[in-house]
Amino acid sequence: MPSIELAVLDMAGTTVTDDGLVLRAFDEAATAAGLPESGQARDAARTYVRDTMGQSKIEVFRHLFGTEDRARHANATFEQVYADSIDTGIAEVPGAAKAITGMREAGVKVALTTGFSATTQRRILDALDWADIADLVLAPGEYGRGRPFPDLILNALLHSGIDDVAKVAVLGDTSSDIRSGLRAGASIVAGTLTGAHDADTLTAAGATHVVASVADFAELILSQPRKADPA
Structure with a gap:
């Protein structure tokens, strides 16, 4: 080699x-995209996010939310929540x-x-x-x-x-x-x-x-x- x-x-x-910031930011993004805050759909979405850790976030949201507008709205919320916590959470x-x-x-x-x-x-x-x-x-x-x-x-x-x-x-x-x-x-x-x-x-x-x-x-x-x- x-x-x-x-x-x-x-x-x-x-x-x-x-410190788990990805999942916290996802929860806020999912809520902003209209996903119920509890129940089977939210649990399934969290599992998918865990399974696809490392992938492009916009692609994850496209899979979860179907429409481009919802995916982009969720991604923008995710990025903002994550960015707002970087100075204290990274x-x-x-x-x-x-x-x-x-x-x-x-x-x-x-x-x-x-x-x-x-x-x-x-x-x-x-x-x-x-x-x-x-x-x-x-x-x-x-x-x-x-x-x-x-x-x-x-x-x-x-x-x-x-x-x-x-x-x-x-x-x-x-x-x-x-x-x-x-x-x-x-x-x-x-x-x-x-x-x-x-x-x-x-x-x-x-x-x-x-x-x-x-x-x-x-x-x-x-x-x-x-x-x-x-x-």
Whole structure:
């Protein structure tokens, strides 16, 4: 296997913690879209949101609410509620910044991806003082479809100048992250246990590795032979 030259990392649940803010923001968005606040429909919607963690939020709302107007209204509410809580509800996964910096110092480029909009992604980065922590930051829209499609990973490859998808490693906390990495053809598609899905779910999705956190992922990547290493 070629040495890893690009690590594509998810944000919420992987490098960033939000203390359940996604589900709280979803509940407000669902109410704004007219979904009953309790009952079978609300319970089914919450289950779907949990199962599809990591996917583009607008796509989740399109599936749940059917019409484009309802989906966009729900998404706008979700993004606003989430953004309003970022300054007090967001923190890095312990060791995330050190792990990212360590990989970059070793010559591995790092891309941060998300299922949120680019505006919300930037708000998260600003709140953590992470404006320059990664080589690339990508969100659905400008860089294609969100997970589980491979677009963000492939765009990270193209924009970083890496010449082979086999030199890419992916880390995420959901089955959607895993499917995205596999569809992109990355050599390492790892799941982390700091977020939404457990080890069995990540393994069933096809994860090549399951790690405790992004810190362990960095150790895994840096333990691979480097270009300058002896053969």
